[in-house]
Amino acid sequence: RVERSFTLKQGMPFRQADWEAAKLAVLRPLLAGAYPAAQIEASEARIDPAAQAADLTLTLDSGPAFFYGQPAISGSRRYPESIVRNLNPVSPGKPVRQQDLLDYQTALESSGYYAQAAVRIEPDPALAAAVPLQVEVVERPEISTDTGARVQASWLDRDILDRGMRLKLDARLETARQTGAAELAWPRTVKGYEHGLGVQLKQEDIKGQETRSTVFAAKRSRTRGQIESTLSLQYQTEQQSIADVLDVRNQALTANYAWTQRTVGRAFYPRRGHVLTLQGGGNGRLVLRGEFGSVLAESRDGIPTDFLFRAGGDNSVRGYAYQSLGRTLTGGVASVRYLATGSAEYNYFFNRDWGMALFVDAGDAADSPGALSPVFGYGVGARYRSPVGPVNLDLAYGEATAKFRLHFSLGVSF
Structure with missing residues (x-):
């Protein structure tokens, strides 16, 4: 596996920058896995100008495999230390992974108790058999x-x-x-x-x-x-x-x-995974979203509206007002027993932060599956990757109403 990660292949031109990057690429999976003490023991690039060739030698010292010990907690004053311990996603004796430390830190910061958290281990080979998790927290005000x-x-x-x-x-x-x-x-x-x-x-x-x-x-x-x-x-x-x-x-x-x-990778800007999301390479992304709801009852009588459905709005069928699709009565729109909506959206980012979107939404809400008559909305939008997550601004045209509507939302809909 380590050899496969070496990026320089026979016949490629030799460049010093590529050589340095290739050495780091070989070392990276060891550091991210159970070998945080791994290091380059020796490296040599022997250049033969006459043969126009470079002979490369790289020797790695992986060090011992590291296994988790117990958490060592600092910064916990008002709240019980058991909160920190119970959020720990790993158990003693499990091989160390960098992703585990990041997951632990995320769990602490999203728990509501801590304003900041840092989780790390000391890559000391002497501690490899049971390396303590160094957990530092800054508590939120009570x-x-x-x-x-x-x-x-x-x-x-x-x-x-x-x-x-x-x-x-x-x-x-x-x-x-x-x-x-x-x-x-x-x-x-x-x-x-x-x-x-x-x-x-x-x-x-x-x-x-x-x-x-x-x-x-x-x-x-x-x-x-x-x-x-x-x-x-x-x-x-x-x-x-x-x-x-x-x-x-x-x-x-x-x-x-x-x-x-959920298998969506990073929380703010998913790049791979599945929650009805398909994604291609480069700067483009295809997002497919579908929703179906049903209340298995003979009628809607006596059922609270929180268990019934209406459609329309930012995260439903764009081009239509919020919850405007349902059973139309004199004076308003009533909630019903069945819902079906779907959306296809293509995003393209021009640079790291800014992009555009093309989309088509469809859906309806009715009291029986046979009464569902989807209406369509389509349009264009702007996308911005802000520090707090995606910002979406869409201009949609509702085909059934022949009107344009502006929609604004934050985040990714799952």
């Missing part, structure tokens, strides 16, 4: 608040009862939706489970459909490598009205299980 652009306020206490339990209160005011929520979450256990309890109050008026709902939920989730699973129990009660046409009370007690596998 209590914090923030205000977003949508008039959003949050309050978070990360150390309830001195056990690292998190209590978060959220309030958001938008033109068409107002929500308030409280969530109590426990730190991840040694087996990787996270538990939470929550309550949410929501009021919204979208395309003439007014709803007021209360939701109580308990959930248990686990992330292991590429697999995310969540088991939850939820009770919801809702009052739904559309002008003088509809005024009903819906309620539901549901048990939900979600299982997701």
Whole structure:
């Protein structure tokens, strides 16, 4: 494997820069794997001007294979050290990999407890049999608040009862939706489970459909490598009205299980993997997205709108207003039992940060599969790779409405 990574082949012209790059290319897989103490022991390029040839000699010293020991944690003051230990994705005795250290660091920084984290090992051959993981963390404040652009306020206490339990209160005011929520979450256990309890109050008026709902939920989730699973129990009660046409009370007690596998590489700008994404070489990328939803019930009566569907908007069918596709009634658009949408988009980046997009979206929402009648939207867009993730600005034409709409979104839809 190491020999295959050597980039200089017989018959290629010799250049000093290529020789240096080839040596690093051979060393890199050893350093990224179980041999972090690997080094170049000797290298020689013997030039024969008469024969117009260069004889290359390269000797590597891999050093011993390294295996994980226990974490050595510094910087943990307010929150229990068990939080750091339980986020560790590796076990003692496993061979060292650079990617494991990056995954551990990412898990710490995304946990909500730490503003910064650094995970490393000391490549000392004497420690190879059980090298400690050096974990340094900078804790976030125990209590914090923030205000977003949508008039959003949050309050978070990360150390309830001195056990690292998190209590978060959220309030958001938008033109068409107002929500308030409280969530109590426990730190991840040694087996990787996270538990939470929550309550949410929501009021919204979208395309003439007014709803007021209360939701109580308990959930248990686990992330292991590429697999995310969540088991939850939820009770919801809702009052739904559309002008003088509809005024009903819906309620539901549901048990939900979600299982997701993600293989997308880097979180901000995936370059390979699968979540309905196909990608070619160079600066181009083809993104295919599809969504199908169904409520297996004889009618929609009594079913809260959170379990029903409407289509249209930035991450649905562009060219149409948000949730404007559904059952059209006098005074509004009602949610229905079936949803089908799809999108094909081609991205091309002119340089590292800026690109353009061409796309076609299609979809509809209806009360039966036979009533689905897809409408089309197509257009062009601009793409910017910002420090916080992709920024997307699209101009779409809705074929059914014969109108243009501007759409703005952040991130990659999976």
